[in-house]
Amino acid sequence: MKKPFLNDDFLLQTESARQLYHSFAKPMPIIDYHCHLPPDQIAEDRTFENLTQIWLYGDHYKWRAMRTNGVDESYCTGNQSDFAKFQKWAETVPYTVRNPLYHWTHLELQRYFGITETLNGQSARRIYDACTEQLQTPDFSVRNLLRRMNVETVCTTDDPVDSLEYHQKLADSGFEISVLPAFRPDKAMAVEDTTTFNQYLSRLESASNVSIADFDDFLTALRQRHDYFAAMGCKLSDHGLEQIYAEEYTEAAIQAIFDKIRSGSTLSGAEVLTFKSAMLVYFAEMDWEKGWTQQFHLGALRNNNSRMLRQLGPDTGWDSIGDFSQARALARFLDRLDTTDKLAKTILYNLNPADNELLATMIGNFNDGSVAGKIQFGSGWWFLDQKEGMERQINALSNMGLLSRFVGMLTDSRSFLSYPRHEYFRRILCNLFGNDIENGELPDDIDWMGNVVQNVCYGNAKTYFGFSSKPLELAV
Template sequence: MAFLDDNYLIGNATGKRIFNEIKDLPVIDPHNHANVREIADNACYSDAWQLFAATDHYVWEMLRKRGVPESLITGSEASAEEKFLAMAKVFPEIVGNPVYEWIHLDLKRYFGIDERLSEKTGRKIWNAVNEKLATDAFRPQALLTGPLNVEAMSSTDDPVDLLEDHERANAAFGRQIIRPTWRPDKAMKIFAPGWREYIDRVGKRFNRKISTFSDLIDAMRQSHDYFAEKGCLATDHGLELPLRADYLFEDADRIFRRALAGETLTAAEMDCYMGAFLAEAAALNAEKGWVTQLHLGAVRDVRARLFDALGPDVGGDVSNHYQDFLPALVSFLNRFDSKLKVVLYCLDQGHQATLATLARAFGENVRLGSAWWLCDHPTGMRRQLEYIGAVDVYWNFAGMVSDSRKLLSYGSRFEMFRRVLADVLGSLIEYGQMPEEETMKLAVAMAYAEPKRFWNL
């Protein structure tokens, strides 16, 4: 088996037959961080650095690990070419990490480049990629509807957003490909710096004074309705720890007023407010039949030097397998049992068993999300898929998501997932555990049909 050849990630003949059935299915991507303005503007990408690495903190972390100076990663003084060549110089040294596979998949599949990125090939690849990026075939809209084969995708958006770029992009496509996702974290995270300023923004956006928790929830309902008009079908909530759903509204209101007045809150008070807020958001979702995504476990910005210099979302987040997810999730899932579609994601492999068994216990509407972030690689995907088959039902898997800011990820990450899926299912057939006919139907369902149905896409 050669690097990224036809047998890549698939070690059995049956798996290869399964992959041939699913490899060309359209992409359904219910969760990503797409730059919708970039897609709507549809300008040519300026260069290979912008396309492959300018927004990808996975890449940034690998370059830092190999000693590339920050000035050649996120700095503003170095040119894009200098940054790309610095990446090329150390790229052979990150072999074994999925970043190595993803970027080479992108080069091979979309640019026809089989050479491996290195100091020796860096300038040649830079020139070859840039030459193609200057053509209309490599504009964002052409890539999405052409080689990436994206049928539906959902971005991640703030409740105060007007979503004008979504309208422009979908008008250009002639149909709704990009849907917004309602992510009210800034309103919920009462502990965050700038929370009071954000509440002011909400008030200005909806032309109302917000002085009580009830005022805020009314504004959130107005935003929720606005997103529904724009085709939204899901919300997303980033939580280090799950939140109980049995806090009293009047307690949350008291805490909200204190926080708005600048008073210091206890950890218990913050949990009360945030749990009440999440429950109110979930109730809105239940009314509309939206999916509620809970991304659990990310411990944010642990590297102070990095955060102080560059802010959030630059590669300073980690997992913690000591977190206890169970009590709060039991509270939340019981409150909305059979009333709400819920997808559960975790950052640490150690939490998969808890989430998978909860999904099993709470039935059809609660599903395990794809292997997320630090689990989003062939090893993590394979472990998760094997475990799902043992304790839950494959058919009820929520489906793959790219969770990416990078357009080409809709190709490389989905290909990686579909290959791992084919290998896992093929192995089960060859061990005599599953009949091939039913498994072929299952593979199509997991890769395309069932996520499309579950997410109402």
């Protein structure tokens, strides 16, 4: 007998997996410790006019699929009507079979809107109208969407020059879900184009009220912003890098490079790498001082299509997995901080699956016993946040580290409809544990395994990031 598509036991192949998911994983709240949700829309409690606005605007995952399916760009980022864009997406969905978009699309329709019909060109109008009608009601405002998914904490991604005014409004509003900033200072070390960088420094001067004449002023301004983020509840920083930079440098050399930047001169490739290497250390030391967690998203080869970059700008779907060398520079960077006892809690995200075991072993070099899981191998990211990608990350971590101390899943999303990705991860996790129990590879102790699952899904993150004083108790 055929199983219904996306039934209650979706991805759960054994009775043990079903028990672990339904009794232990599913009830856990969500801590979304890294995402790109716009805080202004949460503060304003926005409601969306239609399904296209909440589902297709800014979603380069869907745009890539549509382009691959032969859909003209006008239906992705162009000026076609919202329904015309949705119609083209609906016509594309049947061709996304075995791509995670197929699962995500139908999970989101079910979990938010109660729609179990599959999306295609024929069902597009019915589904669009039904969802749009619901979206225009107060129950589907963005705050209520977060409540609907049992979200407890959201950490947005914010530049040091951001005012954080909407985070303040949310804090003042008494909204019960914590919406906290995360410090993303990549533009504060992007010195390849000194003209653009000097323009950024002008914004930093305004935000910090510090006049930046030399490198010491620059660090003073950044520290002022770092302190401000901490006062606003920030507990995490984040970098999106091709690879870690770990060149040797002296203070005098960095000051000279900064003077050259301020003069408007172009830096050499070596000077760029040296400056970035120093800045990573300065940021890491600030994070360590405050007890923050630093995150490094490594391995994306961005903006490959220069024609479309000129036409549409970055983050529009022209990025891919890169094959950068990761190990040696990463080890040097972490070792430099560890040697001075200034290595903060760290999460390393990998975009190239060929480097899974590399990162899974690297974290063990710097887990010093001071914090459980101090250095983390982060969850499958971007192109790897799909079933096989998550399984491979979980298996590499299991084989070479402690999966039981893993801080689990995040959305890394700009969409308020992305929270079923946590459910997707939880089902995959429970299925792996369940299969091991059924195969006799793990003890048939559902309470113990269930507590491990709960910690991976929720408890570890809550403790690790300082959102509570203790983890969930593991029953021995």
